[in-house]
Amino acid sequence: MDEARAPYLKVENVTKKFGDFTAIKDICLEVFESEFVCFLGPSGCGKTTLLRAIAGLDIQTSGRIEQAGRDISNLPPTERDFGIVFQSYALFPNLTVFKNVAYGLENRKTSKADITARVNELLQLVGMPDQGPKYPAQLSGGEQQRVALARALATSPGLLLLDEPLSALDAKVRLRLRHEIKELQHKLGVTTIMVTHDQEEALTMADRIVVMNKGVIDQVGTPLEIYRRPASPFVADFIGAMNFLSAVAGGDGTVRIHGMELSAIEGADGLDEGAAVTLCLRPEDIVTRGVESGAPNAFEATVADLEFLGSFYRASLTAKGVENTRFQADFSVNLVRDLGIEAGKSLTVAFPADRIRVFAGT
Amino acid sequence: MTDGPQALVIEAPLVKPKVGREDWVMRAGLAVIGVYLLVAVVFPLYTILSKSFQDSRGLFVGLDNYAEYFATPALFYSINNSLTISVVSMVITVGLAFGYAYGLTRSCMPGKGVFKAIALIPILAPSLLPAISLRYLFGAQGMIKGLLMGETIYGPIGIVIGEVFWTFPHALLIIFTALSLSDARLYEAAEALGASKLRTFFTVTLPGAKYGLISACFVVFTLVITDFGVPKVIGGGYNVLAVDIYKQVVGQQNFQMGAVVGLVLLAPALLAFVADRMIQGKQVALLSARAVPYEPRPDRRFDLAMLAFCGTVAFIIIGILGVAQFAALVKFWPYNLSLALDSYQFDLMDGGSWGAFWNSLKLAAWTAVIGTAVIFTGAYLVEKSKGFERGRGLIQLMCMIPLAVPGIVLGLAYIFFFNAVGNPLGFIYHTLIILVLCTVTHFYTVSHLTAVTALKQMDAEFEAVSSSLKVPFYRTFIRVTVPVCMPAILDISIYLFVNAMTTVSAVIFLYSADTQLASVAVLNMDDAGDTAPAAAMGMMIVYTSATVRLLHFLLTRGIARRTQAWRKR
Ligand SMILES: Nc1ncnc2c1ncn2[C@@H]1O[C@H](COP(=O)(O)OP(=O)(O)OP(=O)(O)O)[C@@H](O)[C@H]1O
Ligand SMILES: [Mg+2]
Numbered sequence: 001m002d003e004a005r006a007p008y009l010k011v012e013n014v015t016k017k018f019g020d021f022t023a024i025k026d027i028c029l030e031v032f033e034s035e036f037v038c039f040l041g042p043s044g045c046g047k048t049t050l051l052r053a054i055a056g057l058d059i060q061t062s063g064r065i066e067q068a069g070r071d072i073s074n075l076p077p078t079e080r081d082f083g084i085v086f087q088s089y090a091l092f093p094n095l096t097v098f099k100n101v102a103y104g105l106e107n108r109k110t111s112k113a114d115i116t117a118r119v120n121e122l123l124q125l126v127g128m129p130d131q132g133p134k135y136p137a138q139l140s141g142g143e144q145q146r147v148a149l150a151r152a153l154a155t156s157p158g159l160l161l162l163d164e165p166l167s168a169l170d171a172k173v174r175l176r177l178r179h180e181i182k183e184l185q186h187k188l189g190v191t192t193i194m195v196t197h198d199q200e201e202a203l204t205m206a207d208r209i210v211v212m213n214k215g216v217i218d219q220v221g222t223p224l225e226i227y228r229r230p231a232s233p234f235v236a237d238f239i240g241a242m243n244f245l246s247a248v249a250g251g252d253g254t255v256r257i258h259g260m261e262l263s264a265i266e267g268a269d270g271l272d273e274g275a276a277v278t279l280c281l282r283p284e285d286i287v288t289r290g291v292e293s294g295a296p297n298a299f300e301a302t303v304a305d306l307e308f309l310g311s312f313y314r315a316s317l318t319a320k321g322v323e324n325t326r327f328q329a330d331f332s333v334n335l336v337r338d339l340g341i342e343a344g345k346s347l348t349v350a351f352p353a354d355r356i357r358v359f360a361g362t
Numbered sequence: 363m364t365d366g367p368q369a370l371v372i373e374a375p376l377v378k379p380k381v382g383r384e385d386w387v388m389r390a391g392l393a394v395i396g397v398y399l400l401v402a403v404v405f406p407l408y409t410i411l412s413k414s415f416q417d418s419r420g421l422f423v424g425l426d427n428y429a430e431y432f433a434t435p436a437l438f439y440s441i442n443n444s445l446t447i448s449v450v451s452m453v454i455t456v457g458l459a460f461g462y463a464y465g466l467t468r469s470c471m472p473g474k475g476v477f478k479a480i481a482l483i484p485i486l487a488p489s490l491l492p493a494i495s496l497r498y499l500f501g502a503q504g505m506i507k508g509l510l511m512g513e514t515i516y517g518p519i520g521i522v523i524g525e526v527f528w529t530f531p532h533a534l535l536i537i538f539t540a541l542s543l544s545d546a547r548l549y550e551a552a553e554a555l556g557a558s559k560l561r562t563f564f565t566v567t568l569p570g571a572k573y574g575l576i577s578a579c580f581v582v583f584t585l586v587i588t589d590f591g592v593p594k595v596i597g598g599g600y601n602v603l604a605v606d607i608y609k610q611v612v613g614q615q616n617f618q619m620g621a622v623v624g625l626v627l628l629a630p631a632l633l634a635f636v637a638d639r640m641i642q643g644k645q646v647a648l649l650s651a652r653a654v655p656y657e658p659r660p661d662r663r664f665d666l667a668m669l670a671f672c673g674t675v676a677f678i679i680i681g682i683l684g685v686a687q688f689a690a691l692v693k694f695w696p697y698n699l700s701l702a703l704d705s706y707q708f709d710l711m712d713g714g715s716w717g718a719f720w721n722s723l724k725l726a727a728w729t730a731v732i733g734t735a736v737i738f739t740g741a742y743l744v745e746k747s748k749g750f751e752r753g754r755g756l757i758q759l760m761c762m763i764p765l766a767v768p769g770i771v772l773g774l775a776y777i778f779f780f781n782a783v784g785n786p787l788g789f790i791y792h793t794l795i796i797l798v799l800c801t802v803t804h805f806y807t808v809s810h811l812t813a814v815t816a817l818k819q820m821d822a823e824f825e826a827v828s829s830s831l832k833v834p835f836y837r838t839f840i841r842v843t844v845p846v847c848m849p850a851i852l853d854i855s856i857y858l859f860v861n862a863m864t865t866v867s868a869v870i871f872l873y874s875a876d877t878q879l880a881s882v883a884v885l886n887m888d889d890a891g892d893t894a895p896a897a898a899m900g901m902m903i904v905y906t907s908a909t910v911r912l913l914h915f916l917l918t919r920g921i922a923r924r925t926q927a928w929r930k931r
Contacts, residue, residue, distance in 0.1 A: 013374060057826050062374035076382035077829040084830045090823035092838075093928050094845045104831030135928035155831060 006069070008033040008191050009054070009159065014063030016049050023049040024215045027063070034189040036182065038202035041212035042238065047195040050212070051161055054193065056080050068158060082159040083152030087168055089144045091136040097123070097147050098132035104155045122150040125184065142173040149181065153188070160185070162194040166201065178205055199239045203227065211235050233359050236280045243327040245279045246362045255279055255358060258322040262297050262351055271360060278359045283314060285355040286329035288339070291348050298350040306336070306343050315341065317349065379749075384834050388747045395740040396753065399760040401787065402803040406775035407767065413778050414621040427622045440601040441626065447518055447602065448587040451525040455582045456575060458526065459533035462675055465668035467541040468567075470660040472669070478538075480676040483683065485531045486907035488864040488881045489591030491900035492527040494893060495685040496520050496596055503696050505685070516598030524592035527682055529585045533578040540574020541567075546656040573641065580638035584631050588768030590867040595888055603627040604867065607770050611871060621778070624771040635766035683904065690898035705898040713886025714895055715878060719902055722880035725797050726862035730855040733802035733809065738851055741813035742839060746825055765807035769867030776800050777871050792874035804868040805861045809854040816850030817843070848921055856914040860907045
């Protein structure tokens, strides 16, 4: 991101309470023009609440929101500039697809011919050029979602808000629409915020991901940053598969795990010697091919269990001599075949230092 | 965890949402509904309450009126009488309706559609009509008075028979729905476990219909205890609360005592209402599971038995109506049985006129149009508006009150409130306007609940979407909400129309010489001894309601056909 640019949307210290319950707390966030941002988090963490505050549908209890340099904190939705798509699509059932898309245009002083041209253009854009005369009930879920998207984009809003737009669809359609939405967003350059609790969706679609937990933001970053360098155990756990191992800080960026010393670890620098820590490492980052015993962070392990997951194997391993510590490693099908890996076999594996994350506490 | 001095909590300044133009429109709409309910429900009820504590000159006398009431046996015996006939009618009606609904849902008897249609006919008649028929059947010169074995029809027996006839369809509809909702899988399970038919009935059917039965009991109880038509015509010397109010007010001009009796009558009605609400609240959770509808299998003996039962009930219903029609066409019962239209010369009768019939049509039409518009819009605003929580809660509460208020109490309250010196709305007294207002209010709650149910089925985000598209909510209301809810809207309007045609209790105090109504004419002609014309007018009401119902049916079917492209299923 070009940090010099002024943000298009600025959320400052936004808090929303429902009675005594604080749904989101002190949220600060900046979204840049043409960016695709995903709010990601478990159910009930406040994603929808934040989105609806941005839309003005449920105005925040306190805090400021600025869009395109304009303070919109207390404005009703009609005085803001956004298009929105809901999980339920909320298409008007008694209006045709054409009328649904034209709905927001008819209220402006646009001529009939212009409206028709614009609607046809939008239907073309979402890949449904000939479906105008149909009613929503006659469309599949995926098609309904496209119409909802076309309707939200019809008035060329500056901000597109999507609340779990894909979660009511079956897996295949979801995959296809992911691409289509992303492509469309790229083509139109409209600033977009999408709410999802599906990490894969967020990782594949977003320019930046906002990971939320219990009403606060845990981390903001590109998908790669979030995946590679999770800022908290929560983020580490929520996104992708992760091994969590209890260990003890050894000073000088090392940690000890059952007498074994692992070195050059990010995050372990500032820790007092002897402090309890949690060590995080993704299964796919554990290496075994070409690892000699005696190499940095390498040790002997036994395969306790091997599970075939289609495109790879997930192995449950125990380090030699410390049988009660289990961790998982992903091995490619090739690797398993080449090295003849099977349950009971011993391997030399290594924890690459640059892939290990350490968090204080257990 | 900080060990330092207690953290200073600085509250961030609260955001005060800007109130946009649309919010003002919405608030104004809510305010209008709120004021309507205050004027039409709360203020009149307050007036009747305060009247019960005043003497005839309007001075506060505390509980004196109540003391007098309970010191007058002729008055307070009515409480016992009212409760007795209500409970007896309730037991009989719910029992019969259950049997009838059981036949309709659990047997393979022929003609179910016809049987259901026949059972619903009494809804189209004013409660006075069955009572008039009973006179012809069991009165001094009754056709089959021997069946009573010397007992008189004028009294509890007549009241109970009349009430059972009149409340039967209400109970049937509720129990029919409850039985239709039952889950076939439970029956399959019972069969697989080898349960006998009888055991299945007691372990599956009855528990499944429990809430429906309870609800039907409350509805029938309330209808009977608040009904005025049947006991007025056939009650003889057997006093009940609803008629007492009428006698106090119209006969003795003792308005204070009328108010006291009204409040006494309000108590059981209110109690039944609250109890029913509480029980229905529980039911919601039970019905959420997806059930497989039960399909009965033919069973010759059982089907024949059910056919015989339903046939008998249907025969009685048709018979009672037929007698009324017959009485209306006979020259002079029982001496001259040749047919003539003399009884339809309403203009020649004491207390009746064709004008009354046209007034009733006018009242029904206005009630249907204005009532539907007000009630549906009100329900929409209460359901879909945002903020203003407390005000909306209050409005919702006020919407529920009319169901608990007996029509005759509401009517009396309207006299007190609108006829009061200095009420700026006094000009509507004695006009059609007050009749429309009173009738809409009397039937407000059921209509409101129908509207709310329909609105709850709409996507909750329609308003959000339209505001994001900068389309004002009222445009979406007209273009989307109303068309989608059209079946419910038609249901509300027909409900209001038929009730406005048949109601007596709410309007009995409010009509004037210019605004005579058909149902009131039935009462007055009967009072004046013109029983045959009263029956004729009663049947006119039935035919009118039936015609409108038929139109409604055709219209609904037409709409369903035209909109099936976008309505799922
Ligand atoms: N109108 C409301 N009144 C009271 N509490 C609410 C209201 N709306 C949301 N909440 C609460 O606020 C919290 C956050 O809700 P929100 O809908 O934002 O979650 P979410 O992250 O969108 O979850 P999901 O993934 O399930 O949609 C939840 O605990 C919810 O119960
Ligand atoms: Mg949500």
